[in-house]
Amino acid sequence: MPDTSFFSKGAGLTARELCALTGSELGEGTDPDLRVTGLGPLDRAGPDDLVFFDNPRYETQLQATNAGCVLVAQKHLAVMPAGLPHLIARNVSIAFAAAGRALFPAALKPTPILGQAGISPRAEVDLSARIEAGVTIEAFAVIGPNVQIGSGTVISPGAVIAAGCAIGRDCRIGAHVSLAHTLLGNRVVLHPGVKIGQDGFGYVPGPAGMDKVVQIGRVIIQDDVEIGANTTIDRGAVRDTVIGEGTKIDNQVQIGHNVEIGRHSVIVSQVGISGSTTIGDGVMIGGQTGINGHVTIGDGAQIAAVSVVAGNVPRGARWGGMPAKPVREWFREMRFLTELAKKGRTTRNDSDE
Template sequence: MMITVDQLARQLSGEVIGNREREITNAKALQKAASDDVTFVADDQNLRKLSKCLAGVVLVDAERLAAAQQLMALNDTTFIVVADPLTAFVEAIKFFRPQRARLSIGISPHAHVDPSATIGSNTNIHPGAVVGPDVVIGCDCDVHSGVVIGAGSQIGNQTTIHPHAVLYPDITIGSRVLIHANAVIGADGFGYRFEQGRFVKIPQLGTVRIDDDVEVGACTTIDRGMVGPTIIGEGTKLDNLVMIAHNCELGKHNAFVSQVGLAGSVTTGDYVRCAGQVGIADHLHLGTGCTLAAKAGVHKNVPDGQTHVGTPAGPIDEQFKVMMTIQKAPEMRTQLRQLERQVHELTKQLNELRDQLSDSLIETTAA
């Protein structure tokens, strides 16, 4: 598929600097782009890489245009100035890689849908899906092959559940939710008491509530509450392989990267961000707008707006001081040993001097 710079700029409401008739055949990342590709620069980090870029067309904002032109002065590069290069690039990708049209297959004869279930208009139930008793599914949904939806669950409108995801009974899912393959929602929380030398299971009688516009990554698990719901707030995005334990309550628009794990009854404010492999102990609260860096081990509440790093996690400024100290530890150890040897030598000399003075005093007294 081909488009001219002028045509693309019109679609993106951008201003062309350079050859308007240049032809573009694809949209690619900065490092991969060739002379017939369009790419983008959205931050200073990418701007610094621009000198090695071979793209024929670059989407850039007005703030970085002059620097971009200077870095690519030797190239025959055309620029399209837009308000938001990343958003514009996403729109360009859609042109070159149009999404597959949504099929309207209705309820496949190869799916199992309990007669008591209610299925909204224009919803697709694909072959091999299982919809249990008293399930309610809204309009314009897609339930793909191998999905199992347990009895009594309710799903809003325009929600997509990808293959082999499992919803245990009595789960509530909002509208425009995207659940990726092999996610498991509503399994029992990990609750036991230890009695007479053995673990005794504590019944997990709660449920899970996922609000509107949430995305749940592949192989992510969200356990049902022991009593009451585990809650995933509106607009929250969970990456693949995220673990949400029983009775956690996540606020709105959180973002958790892969392998984040929350122990039971963790609560969060809104706009909380957790990088990869963050671990959070039970019954803690993560304040609104806080950020946890990769592999942070959180053992106490995190106040609003703070960034914590390390294990055990702490405020970023304090932890960086600790990290710098640790890096200097070998050098400090060497210096300490040198000082110990010097102190030992000085102590030895002082003792010898004291003995000499003592002998001199004895001789003087005797005389």
């Protein structure tokens, strides 16, 4: 069974309540009063756990599961073991996510590490800082002059908020986060180690070496943005770096100066975005992708993982590869190269490998 020692179980949810929450339907023979209190994978779940099945690759695990209840799509009902309680969901992933949020609300965003509300006497808070009621500032956090912090926000140990920064309401600022020249909206979550507002990488060749270019812009992060651990976002040079409402950024992402990212985009781990790039709304960028500076990625575009984007990407396009290009073209080229390599293979070439 999954070990949930870091997130205690509550009263749980009945199958009837899960249906109301997720828009699912009771499966044949499923008791509406059946109660689950936890989540788990198919192969480790116990009788109190909810699991999901949406990939035939795991059918063997489904047949042997000890789970209390399974979220399953209509198209997979034929492989459900007889007598196993189940709920029929239109979208299994969305339903499972909704159930998880209800069962473990404490896992949604970082909570105070020391479990204490208010301002710790061991925090360093400048007298000119304007802090609304209901803010938690934990030990060893540093709050600089003229900082503004909205109610319900939690500042974790070791965080440094530099002069003039503004943080909205109900934000979560993780341990050892560093903010400078930054304005945050409401309900922003910054995981541990995030660094925002440092100067971008700007130099010009001079007679004695590289001359530094000043970076005098800001970083503006709108409402409901979440940024993963150890991600860095540089402030603008002569205009602002902007992260749009609802955008989600994974761990270890680098965002350069003057970058503008639209609303509700998703950027996966280890992506690097060079300066002055513009990314539209609803864009999805796969992990370990590099994006050249001064390019535009249109609304709704999708970039495959481990790609290199060297030019503009049209709205709604699906690109991948090095350099990135439309996915169908990329796949044709890969298939052609594979076939060409097979034609050129000889017994001698294989023995040399």
